[in-house]
Amino acid sequence: MSKTVFPPSITSRPVYGELEARPGSGHLMIADAEGAEAILDLAKTTGKDFWAKAHIIYIPKQTGTKYSSQLEELGAGQYYAGPSYEAAQSRIRRALQDCHMGTQVYLTGTESLMGQAMYEATSAGIPHTAIQTEHRGSTARRMQCVHCKGITEDVTTDPFECSHCGLSLFVRDHYSRRLAAFQGVRVDAEDPGNIPKKVELFK
Numbered sequence: 001m002s003k004t005v006f007p008p009s010i011t012s013r014p015v016y017g018e019l020e021a022r023p024g025s026g027h028l029m030i031a032d033a034e035g036a037e038a039i040l041d042l043a044k045t046t047g048k049d050f051w052a053k054a055h056i057i058y059i060p061k062q063t064g065t066k067y068s069s070q071l072e073e074l075g076a077g078q079y080y081a082g083p084s085y086e087a088a089q090s091r092i093r094r095a096l097q098d099c100h101m102g103t104q105v106y107l108t109g110t111e112s113l114m115g116q117a118m119y120e121a122t123s124a125g126i127p128h129t130a131i132q133t134e135h136r137g138s139t140a141r142r143m144q145c146v147h148c149k150g151i152t153e154d155v156t157t158d159p160f161e162c163s164h165c166g167l168s169l170f171v172r173d174h175y176s177r178r179l180a181a182f183q184g185v186r187v188d189a190e191d192p193g194n195i196p197k198k199v200e201l202f203k
Helices: 035-043 048-052 068-072 085-097 111-123
Strands: 026-032 054-059 078-081 103-109 131-135 141-145 151-155 168-176 181-186
Touching: 026 035, 026 085, 026 111, 035 054, 035 068, 035 103, 048 054, 054 068, 054 085, 068 078, 085 111, 103 111, 111 131, 111 141, 141 168, 151 181
Parallel strands: 026 054, 026 103, 054 078, 103 131, 141 181
Antiparallel strands: 141 151, 168 181
């Protein structure tokens, strides 16, 4: 999976880099889907001592078992694979609470995963300088409807229907770090019923 290059945007939109091994008392890695590839790339530059101090939390999503065995073979001190972010959330929170000073946090995969895990990490007191992100895989967005406040996951079209109130929403780049979601606004607010044709912008 090639790395995504996002076009320039407004300042609230997250910017991602590339994971690099850093010295630390521990290494907490949270990834979903093709984010596994970033971890496997990182492994090419590290040794067994690094992985002995690593804790990998992985959510395979649509990739199934494609990467699981390769991740397990890295020899991480702890490894967990779960069916969804919601299922892994309590483990993520516990892992962040148990972090010692100097722990490095690596987030990779979809924007939804990275945004939610970033919020958990900063809420747990992990400094931004100890958190790295790298986007891999789907560019589908996690969107919040500003009207009903409902969250719709994996949005690929613009406009899209809110999964809670059914309004047709315009996909904006404005991003809430607290909600780990982009903001969607009613597309026909000034001209009810005038809804543009859907265009697939994300995959």
